[in-house]
Amino acid sequence: MISKLLIANRGEIACRIIRTARDMGVATVAVYSDADAKALHVRSADEAVHIGPSPAAESYLVGEKIIAAAKETGAEAIHPGYGFLSENAGFAQAVIDAGLIWVGPKPSSIDAMGLKDAAKKLMREAGVPVTPGYEGEDQSVERLKKEADAIGYPVLIKAVAGGGGKGMRKVDAAENFEADLESCRREAKASFSNDEVLLEKWITSPRHIEVQVFGDSHGNVVHLFERDCSLQRRHQKVIEEAPAPGMNEATREEICAAAVRAAKAVDYEGAGTIEFIADASEGLRADRIFFMEMNTRLQVEHPVTEEITGVDLVEWQLRVASGEEIPLKQEELSINGWAIEARLYAEDPAKGFLPSTGRLEILEFCGDARIETGVEEGSEISPFYDPMIAKIIVKGFDRIDALDLLASELRYSSVWPIKTNLGFLFRLLEDADVREEKLDTGLIAEKQQELTALPTVSDRALSDAMNWLVRAGQDFDSKAVPLIGFRMNADQERENRLAVNDEIIAFRYDPTPSGGSFEHGFRDTMEPDAQFLSIDGHLFRIALPRHDAGGPGAAADGDILAPMPGKVIAVDVAEGDAVTSGQRLMVLEAMKMEHALTAPFDGTVTELSASQGAQVQVEALLARVEAAAE
Incomplete structure (x- = not known):
């Protein structure tokens, strides 16, 4: 067995490989560029070697530097992960020529499948169905x-x-x-x-079906069933699941057997994927599923196969690269349950999926999903590499169970301030066609506008946010936030305002019944007058406005009115005092919550009717502020 392994990659796949290697007692070496000096994969490995500047072309794509790092640290083998040099036959051969173990297929296999036209000819000769x-x-x-x-x-x-x-x-x-x-x-x-x-x-109603295959140096090749990757955007996979929806046993047997023939045709060793395009206009049928290409590496979506088979594909890679046989025979492999993976990206769906970069101040997942990530709170999303933040994987008893589990995970996960596709993914999983197995590779493009639209922050949501801010017992002393016009149990028609992502939004207050629960999720922002509101995977920063007294009338005439019946528990000013906009004037206690009342503008307290300890009724005049002369 390999004793020390260098991982020629970064991010979540490097962390994934490190985890299995550690479980197997294999020491690990990470490589990193300038941009990744503090990255999670660097800190997770037993050793790490700097290989160059931030651009991949000057670091992760320089095979000589990676081989030198392996020799410098005494690593016996190199695992390429996926992307970068993983399907570069020249690099694979250079690793072998350097006397190191290449954790992947033979260079000749990579070459054979490297060009799509040559691969199609080879597959046709091997009896694998090929697209006309x-x-x-x-x-x-x-x-x-x-x-x-x-x-x-x-x-x-x-x-x-x-x-x-x-x-x-x-x-x-x-x-x-x-x-x-x-x-x-x-x-x-x-x-x-x-x-x-x-x-x-061009295939009508195209579905993207792929089969996981695995070979060893002893001539054994097995398949680990199929995955469906039809939910794509511009040919980039977004959601992957295993097994494929609508796949019957007869079709599965034929397509998986074809995948094994394809792997044997190139004398394949290690993990690989045979990708097919299916004409699903009449359902999945073996005579309408055609070979597209082979990926001669571990796939991004390999976790869904692991979840339904119970196999650790990285462990298999390391064992086979060490000369061992595949641990299981074909008849020992079976499908158990349903697994779905979502790719969480740092991108803004509302702006054409433009990448989003910067510091991850909040990265929080919920539930029991399997999370594959190479970042954490405080990490920087760099412009130099793929913007994937994480892969979120769930396993259910059946497809609907898995869809529900993943949708729930996405709905209540939080990322800030980086823009992400969380909300987009949630809507996609809730889409009726997705749930009814009406899939094809064009679904996202056809529904992109509705899938990427930002949710409306409703009056109900804003009312919940107002209640949350108040019930959370925030200390408004330094911010002096006014709540004139705010009602907990009175007139619901009075207009209130909150700042939603720094935009002031007016809304009609809808009180939450005493003891009631909030319909939306909230979390602290570490700011005294703001909370995050989570709506279906979208995170909104909700803050009490800092510049007026809550209602337009109050801000205009300077009357400070009691927003609800309550007790004055603090008075901070005296009649004749000069005050500034936002300065706290007094605090009203109502419904076991404190409400700070503040000056609507710079001016002078010309009247003070409230005193500490006084019980007041709604709309009672508590103070009056006269605006300062301009």
Whole structure:
């Protein structure tokens, strides 16, 4: 067994590998760039080596630095994780040539599946169903256009190299083909230094189905069943689940057997994924599921497979890389329950999913979900790398149970001030089509506007927020926040105001019955006059306004009125005193809560009717402030 392992990656996957290695008694070495000097994966490993500046091209993508770090620390093996150099056959060979163990497939296997056109030809020869299309060497515009016309529109142009949805274009009509081809080639050249493309028939009602496979150096290959990754945005997976909804046993047996044939065709060792595209217009059928590509590495979504099979895929990787056989035979593997994973990203769905960077002041998950993350409260989300914050994984008895568990986890998790897709993910899981298994890869695009819309902060929510702020017993002394017009048990038509993410919002107060519970979740902000309000995965900072006395009439005429029946427990000013806007004048106790009443503007106390200990009725005049001359 490997005794010391270097992880040539960062973030959540590095932390994930470190966890299993530690459980197996394997020492770990992390590598890090300038931006990751204080990262969680660096602190979690037994040792860490600095490998360069923040840009990945100068650190994590420099194979020589990583191999040097392994030799410097005495690591026997290198695990590439996913992304970066994980599917780079040249790096894999360099690791082997350096006398180190490569925790992954043989370089020849990576090469065989590295170009989509060559891989499709190989799969066709191995009896694996392949999408109708063109993978020829003639890359002229004229030939490609002729082939596209023959295939029939819509057609998909796809870069032969790379992945991640880059270099892909759907062409709906012949007149658009040349422009889309030029755009696709330009992106492929920039991303993969290869502008060659292939063509595929565009699949109606497409579902993304993939099969987890595993091989060893003894000729054994098994599958660990399928996953569904159909919920995507711009070809990037958003939600993954295992098993696939609507998959019958006969279709599962055929597609998993095809995946095993695919792995055997390239003499595969280690963890890999065979990805298929399914025409689900008539449900999932084996004769309508076609090979797309193979990912010759561990996948981001591997935890859902682990959850339903009880297998630790990283442990299997380390054992197989050490020369052992796969721990279980095919007949010993089975599906137990349903698992779903959501990818939590630092991005703003309301602004086109633009990445969000900065410091994570709050990162809080709830429930019993499995959380895979490489950050924590206080971590910086860097502009240099993928903006994933965490993977949130749940396991249920069945699909609906798992959906409910994950939706609940997302609904009550909190991230601040970084913008995230939490609310978007929650709405997606609550979508009727998602719940009814009406999935395809275009669902998110079709419903993006409704899925990304910010929830309305209702009067009920703001009323709960007002009650929470008051019941929490905040110390308003330094902020001098006015509550004129605030009602706990009187006229509900009086207008109140709160600051929602620094925007003043007027609302009609709706009191919570005595002893009642709040409909929305709240948490402290560490500020004396603010709370966070959580609505379906969205976090809003709710604060008492600092510049007026609660009601427009009070702010205009300077009358300080009792917002409800109560007892004056403190008077801070005397008649004739000069006061400043927001200065606390007195405190009223009502319903076992304290309410600070403050000056609406700079001025002078011209009348003071209240005295400490006095019982007052609602709307009683307590003081009057006359505005200072301008």
